[in-house]
Amino acid sequence: MITAKQNPGVTNRGAHAFSSLLDSFYQDSVNQRRGQGFTPAVDLWETESSYEVELVLPGVTKxxxxxxxxxxxxxxxxxxxxxxxxxxLKYHRVENLYxxxxxxxxxxxxxxAAAIQAQFENGVLHVSVPKVEEKVVKHQISVK
Structure with a gap:
């Protein structure tokens, strides 16, 4: 008879065990992030005339x-x-970060900098930073 050592955390190899494994991984990840506090998600992009920044701030007031x-x-x-x-109230779980x-x-x-605009609507902060034309520091002039 051959014996194999099993990992006690993965004895039931059904869908329920995999789901539980994912749940515990997610909970560990969330608990580790709790020490870091709330960090809003950010989208950044550039247009021809500006730099745009959007932060998702649910539950934050203006x-x-x-x-x-x-x-x-x-x-x-x-x-x-x-x-x-x-x-x-006796909280059993708080998954939102604060x-x-x-x-x-x-x-x-x-x-x-003087023309930067910020608008907050529906939990999303949008900041628009206009570009200015670059100053010419050095320019080659052709001799005719």
């Missing part, structure tokens, strides 16, 4: 968002607060 531009760096910060309104957040984006030198 008053809790700060947008700053200094020395070529666009900074978006704020807080997603946990609302524990009723002290009688806390302070801060995202920074280094932008090229040729932007119009």
């Amino acid at each position: 008053e809790n968002i700060t947008v700053e531009f200094e020395e070529g760096v666009l900074r978006v910060s704020g807080e997603r607060a946990f609302k524990k309104e009723n002290q009688q 806390g302070k957040f801060r995202r920074s984006f280094q932008l090229p030198e040729h932007v119009d």
